[in-house]
Amino acid sequence: HPINWNIKTYQTLASTQDTLKAMIVSGEAEEGTLIHALEQTSGYGRHGRKWKSASGNLSFSFMLSPQVSLAQKSTLSLIAGIALTHAIQSILALQSVDDIILKWPNDIMLNGEKCAGILLENIEDHLIIGIGVNISCAPIEGSTCLFENQKKPPITKEALLDRFLTEFGDLYPVWIEKGFCGFKSDYMRLSYKKGTNVCVKLPSNNIEGLFHGVDEDGSMLILCKDTKKLQKITAGEVFFV
Ligand code: BTN
16 A cells, blocks of 8 residues: 655645645545645644644645544554654654653654644545644744754755654554554654653543553543553543643
């Protein structure tokens, strides 16, 4: 299942996610269609949050149509997280920065602050993966970027995009065949460690405990402080405490 990438670059879009959705609805997109915007004016992230995409940062969305179960589909964002972490690591290695980790489900943290985010949406049986990487500026409080205070980052956004597509393209066929299960140990190598204190914010309550890794279906396991039992989290927001 090699992906045939078809990259369309625009100067300014409201949101690459919305442009791609509209193209899917009108039948103009196919597997591998990738919308890249140099600037976005109304980017959005998970939990309905705004995603500010200043120029200099990388913003793109692409479409895939894997013929797999719904449960498996939801794990594709974790695969994108692995590929993006590898891509960023390989680029930062040139700068000898290595403190880059995945925060479940797929935030990428650089020295404890978020530098990239991934959004997975389902539309008409297709998947849209949206990725934002802060390359040269951190537009939201508490976030960071790969190359702070450098007028000219040592990499272009195209180089990072290219690196990501190579990494993702290698993992995707394996994921189609085997699902997330075979990537559990890769994910854990890149993730923060078992035993880290976390708090998970759920719609109705918060759970505190120790991070216990990811399950074969991509959900997160937490050892609850109160019940002393392992609990599976399929959706929620994680904070370090
Ligand atoms: C998150 O961490 O909440 C996910 C952020 C995803 C942002 C990207 S930028 C490209 C694409 N277009 C959007 O409007 N959002 C995603």
